[in-house]
Amino acid sequence: MTGYGLALVAIVLGAFYGLFIHPRLRRKRIRAREFPAVWRQQLSRDMALYRRLPPDVRRRLHQNTLLILDEVNFYGCADLEVTEARKVLIAAHAGLLVTGLSVDYYRRLQAILVYPGAYRSAVEWQDGSIAGVSREDRLGESWDTGRVILGWDQLAREAADPETTSNVLLHEFAHQLDQLDGDADGAPPLGSGAVAAHWEEVFSDAWERLQAEGHNGRGRHEQGVIDRYGATSPAEFFAVVTEAFFLTPVRLRDAEPALYECLERFYGLSPAGWPEARQT
Template identity: 40%
Template sequence: MQIFSLILLIAVGLFFGGRFYMQRRRREALLNSSLSPDHCKILRARVPVYAKLPEALRGRLEGLINRFLDEVKFYGGEGLAVTDEMRVTIAAQACLLIVNKPNRWFSSLRTIMVYPAAFKSKLTGVKDHVHSEHETVRSGESWAKGPVILAWDHAAYGAFVIDDGQNVVMHEFAHQLDEQTGQTDGSPLLDADQSASRWARVFQSAYAQLQSDIRAGASNVLDAYGATNPAEFFAVATEVFFERAQELRAQDPDLYAELAQYYRLDPVDWD
């Protein structure tokens, strides 16, 4: 009986060890692979930032997109048939966030739901001990340990217009990165060489500045939605970091520097 148990244990160990090994090999192969010509064509037509990237980053982005398309399942809402154009356009924008962070992945993401246009979302809240539920119209949502939901028209527009500081896919995937600490609070997992106290100081100051600019009616490169809470601030700052890098660096060099160190990118150089 003991021998039988031992053999069973070894067999189970070999099975899972083998599966893990095969999965790792498959991922490595995908990360080192180029995009198919059809997918490249989609990127060139729909995601202009791709052509602006330095060559080394472009190659890495292609590998990440291939892994993303292999591991993340897309579903269409309201009868939408999800096409390769949608998958590649969305994957490219999401993967741009981690293009220079080789150890980071959207580890809890399995599915993306794509609606044709802005969709209704039921929000539940508690205020003064009264539970309320109301509907709101959204272009995107990121669920903690769950799916990302996107409106295709907004995702496509965000991919195509790369200098307006608005990008719903980057916004929702910044939330995905943020939640990897277990809390979506604007403080994502930092690498060992980045100071958490400096991050907190810089972000709190920029957040307070945005709130006071809104009160004073003063201009700020960050969208007012970023003043909702620190998590939204990080997501909005991410959109602007990638799409209005020059202006963000001019307005708040410290905030730009923290984001540049976090994403290990310098989008100012891409212009």
Template identity: 30%
Template sequence: MFGWWRKRPPPPIPEALWQGVLRAYPFLARLPTSERDRLRELSARFLQEKEFHGANGLVITDEIALAIAAQAVLPVLHLGLSGYDDFVGIVVHPDEVVARRIQTDEAGVVHAYSEVLSGEAMERGPVMLTWSQVQPSDTHAQAGYNLVIHEFAHKLDMHNGGADGCPTLPRGLRRRWREVMQAEYRAFREKVILHERFGAEAPWLDAYGATDPGEFFAVACEAYFVNRERFAAEFPRLLELFDRFFVPGG
């Protein structure tokens, strides 16, 4: 009942701050002018709707918040922010964090272990990011790596349930999506296995994408948005599929 203020126009993003983000992340600067303008508009709305929290002594500056917002908005540039309406909080750590995990296997045995995390998206919960991995890097872009897009792709995926690599899709795309994604995931997983077990050439995308279809979708989204040219060469069928989803009517 107190959310009425969120519908008011958001404060404009200062020009110097916006230009700084475009310089830091060239894949954003390469967008056509109309799309950059749309990105700026949605980034301002995103900043108005979400709450940023610094952890372990990290102070959230305007530069940090906008860098994250602009990259998070990129996947929904043509879809709108409704795909992110199931959460508010974004927690940013200065560096990787160690999370304690407890898992029960099929035999009922409980396993406790630690996992090093760069980021995490929780279903109907906040997004966690590490600033050291969000900061601009030419190496990251060339490798098709982008932590923010990865975690926010998970949020899109989770919007209709668990992260299974199948976000909410228009009816006419569902069958094609499942066919192509399943085939591309199997082929990628085979390449990773051949590399890890038999020394074959390493695939271009992060091998973490071979974990399960949900991670493959998130890893593929990173590359699609930050290195479209290489992604097109490596995954032409996924390029066509993602274009139909992320740019409907384009």
């Protein structure tokens, strides 16, 4: 083999190692790391959901949190300092969603931007032939380009509150899962066609019933389980029912058993059976 051929083989092998072998080895090393005791104490204090997690789920959460902290960039906006503690709280919520899945579900996630509180975001609109851009206050956003934008004050309050029925972190990271296979449409990657067809049937029925009740922003629907904001679109419905699945799982299971079962199968988790799952 000529020198040129040897060089080409070396380049190919190097690229293969860099793309496939090295990332796997790095992830294996990171998963094996001890989750710092100070982080455990912090999450026990600041993340109400963390206190309810069974040991096996908590262990996987620790591994996912370490991986997300290693692979995703965090940026403070409007002079906010994104401290280690803030990163850990955000990454732990993202990691919780995929404890029964894989961190690979966040392979498009590149950056998390954090503002001190609500922030102004440009929104494009069109009315017939007239189009423009307006600005509105936001608490969080998820972009299919791999960015999540968050307001710290709101997320921190919700994360620490064991009685909350909303959680912007769960909501926005659910959008990231939904956006993994393209545009946000309320259906994350589901595997077989039969599973996808059942998902569409169950979710469409529940969404249409919520739509029939009407919506005017945030607020519980008549059974007090699913936020009316979910009637906005199938994408928002998936994000809202994800919040309910983790925050009020017993109520969701009792009110919408087919919906709960779909989420249970997708997430690979059964939060209605976790300790101290709220009944009301």
